[in-house]
Amino acid sequence: MSESALMWINNRILLRRFSIKGRLVTKSPLRVGSGRGKQYLGSTVDLAVIKYESTGTPYIPGNSLKGVFRSTGERIANTRGIKVCSGLSKQTCPDTKKVEGIPLLKWLDNKRREIRSKPEKYQEGYREILRVVFDNTCINCKLFGAPSISGKLFFYDSEPEKYTLGVRTGIAISRSTGAVARGALFQVEYVEPGSIFYFRLDGMNLPNYAIGYIAEIIGELNSGRVRVGGLKSRGFGLVEIILEELKIDTYDGSMELRPLDNFDKLVNVAPGVYHKEQIPEILKKFIEAWRGVRIEYPLEASGY
Numbered sequence: 660m661s662e663s664a665l666m667w668i669n670n671r672i673l674l675r676r677f678s679i680k681g682r683l684v685t686k687s688p689l690r691v692g693s694g695r696g697k698q699y700l701g702s703t704v705d706l707a708v709i710k711y712e713s714t715g716t717p718y719i720p721g722n723s724l725k726g727v728f729r730s731t732g733e734r735i736a737n738t739r740g741i742k743v744c745s746g747l748s749k750q751t752c753p754d755t756k757k758v759e760g761i762p763l764l765k766w767l768d769n770k771r772r773e774i775r776s777k778p779e780k781y782q783e784g785y786r787e788i789l790r791v792v793f794d795n796t797c798i799n800c801k802l803f804g805a806p807s808i809s810g811k812l813f814f815y816d817s818e819p820e821k822y823t824l825g826v827r828t829g830i831a832i833s834r835s836t837g838a839v840a841r842g843a844l845f846q847v848e849y850v851e852p853g854s855i856f857y858f859r860l861d862g863m864n865l866p867n868y869a870i871g872y873i874a875e876i877i878g879e880l881n882s883g884r885v886r887v888g889g890l891k892s893r894g895f896g897l898v899e900i901i902l903e904e905l906k907i908d909t910y911d912g913s914m915e916l917r918p919l920d921n922f923d924k925l926v927n928v929a930p931g932v933y934h935k936e937q938i939p940e941i942l943k944k945f946i947e948a949w950r951g952v953r954i955e956y957p958l959e960a961s962g963y
């Protein structure tokens with residue numbers, strides 16, 4: 660792996676910024692719960708949707724969207740023969756990949772401690788960490804993060820522009836797990852179809868193929884094959900993300916988007932701000948870079 664290829668995973672170097680803004684429209688009832696047994700003051704339903712404590716307005720947490728993007732990405736990557744971990748607790752690349760006979764997570768702990776105690780070895784040790792992380796993590800751990808590894812994507816909480824809440828009674832749901840259960844009936848709150856939330860996703864140092872990957876994930880979400888939140892089996896959770904502004908900044912003075920690692924391709928798009936009607940054409944170029952990519956990480960030798 661060349662030196663420059665390690666730069667995009669280095670959080671200390673800013674190569675480019677990517678920001679996408681738009682609106683998320685609910686196409687069916689949407690239920691993003693507030694977690695186990697969480698009740699809001701004055702709430703009359705058993706299972707409320709998540710809301711801001713201060714205002715009582717519902718929102719979609721950035722972390723929920725991140726989870727949906729990651730699991731959708733996993734399916735897309737798998738169909739392209741690109742290996743990714745499940746991202747589930749204790750099953751991420753740092754948990755499962757072995758480096759020098761120990762899990763990457765432990766190896767990183769050891770290495771970071773070692774270079775802190777030996778300042779003269781810091782630069783060299785830091786480069787080794789970057790190389791080992793690059794070689795031993797999948798694209799999802801690189802982009803979405805994993806224990807001991809910060810991701811490159813930042814999902815904002817989606818706040819509503821306009822919404823209506825609905826309540827369904829008679830759905831039997833376990834209060835403790837949120838799963839559909841036999842027995843007691845509960846009132847379940849949800850956001851009605853046609854509600855609109857603001858959407859924003861930022862990315863740092865994304866290679867061109869990773870931008871294409873994100874674009875494909877958004878396309879998959881909009882296709883109706885992916886559902887968000889709870890009660891998916893009852894037809895809840897269809898959403899559409901309408902992209903309204905795409906902003907790409909680079910810090911190398913380049914007027915096109917150069918490859919950021921050995922697998923990446925140059926994309927002939929100038930840094931700048933693109934508006935709604937321009938975005939599909941721009942993203943198409945990144946999707947081409949993604950579809951042509953042959954990613955060689957994580958290394959086979961340290962298999963899952």
Ligand SMILES: [Zn+2]
Binds near residue numbers: 743745751797800
């Ligand atoms: Zn992974």
